[in-house]
């Protein structure tokens with residue numbers, strides 16, 4: 001099977017390329033040079049050139065605060081480009097897997113959101129991701145939408161390596177603080193990628209929540225990272241108002257799935273197990 005991954009240089013995209021190759025499928029790692037999402041009309045050229053059986057659309061404007069300040073940009077990159085890709089894929093008779101976000105819910109719940117819960121985006125970013133979902137659902141009857149949790153992992157050079165960012169912050173010796181009023185589902189990008197590939201393999205459709213098990217505050221999450229790294233640095237629990245953000249991010253972004261039984265799959269491991277497994281690999285990367 002030939003799988004095209006957009007955003008292949010990103011945190012999740014890079015893991016997806018590896019998971020697809022581990023499955024023995026052909027992977028096409030598409031990056032910005034292959035298609036600039038700021039030109040939605042060029043999606044058709046990308047699909048016509050590579051003729052994938054399945055396209056996993058990871059590419060997005062993922063800077064939540066930038067989206068809040070530039071709503072037209074957020075719509076262009078996260079909604080309009082997705083709609084153009086969906087149309088090109090439908091015309092070509094292939095499949096689209098759209099990567100969406102745990103952040104599309106109101107955040108008012110304190111119980112993990114399920115696929116059956118109604119999205120109510122609070123930020124421009126989340127609205128643009130959810131509108132992307134709606135464009136896909138109206139265009140591609142055999143769609144698969146995968147909402148993922150707070151992603152971590154990747155190489156040391158990965159711009160969004162949250163573990164490496166916290167390790168470096170701890171090394172500065174400066175006091176660390178983290179929000180104790182924002183909760184989510186930390187998710188190892190490798191686990192998310194492997195699950196997405198397994199869902200493609202069984203031709204799963206509809207909406208899928210893909211996240212490691214467990215709900216944790218940012219503060220507990222950062223403490224868990226430092227413990228896993230055997231760091232003695234301490235993290236002060238603070239209110240999220242200490243982090244000046246343009247976007248009113250939801251308080252609660254944890255997700256879990258009600259569909260594992262449908263798929264014949266076990267829930268993903270806990271975020272703590274995933275983090276421990278990642279740190280084992282990470283430590284190997286880190287040793288010179």
Ligand SMILES: NC(=O)C1=CN([C@@H]2O[C@H](COP(=O)(O)OP(=O)(O)OC[C@H]3O[C@@H](n4cnc5c(N)ncnc54)[C@H](OP(=O)(O)O)[C@@H]3O)[C@@H](O)[C@H]2O)C=CC1
Nearest residue numbers: 007009010011012032036037058059060062100101150151
């Ligand atoms: N990270 C997280 O915690 C979460 C992520 N998600 C979703 O998962 C997906 C992957 O996220 P993640 O791996 O963290 O994202 P990254 O920011 O690591 O990667 C995003 C990718 O999109 C590409 N991209 C951005 N703008 C454009 C553009 N204008 N044209 C072409 N490519 C572009 C980037 O290219 P380049 O490398 O050149 O910059 C990058 O490779 C996204 O759809 C995101 O919305 C959902 C929930 C949580």
Ligand SMILES: Cc1cn([C@H]2C[C@H](O)[C@@H](COP(=O)(O)OP(=O)(O)O[C@H]3O[C@@H](C)C(=O)[C@@H](O)[C@H]3O)O2)c(=O)[nH]c1=O
Nearest residue numbers: 062064101102103150151177178179218219240243249
């Ligand atoms: C370490 C830390 C950072 N922050 C703030 C500082 C920084 O401005 C902001 C950026 O961190 P993040 O990028 O992880 O946060 P954020 O931009 O909210 O991450 C988002 O990613 C996108 C792609 C999504 O899809 C969302 O669901 C969400 O996961 O978080 C806290 O609020 N608390 C903390 O403990």
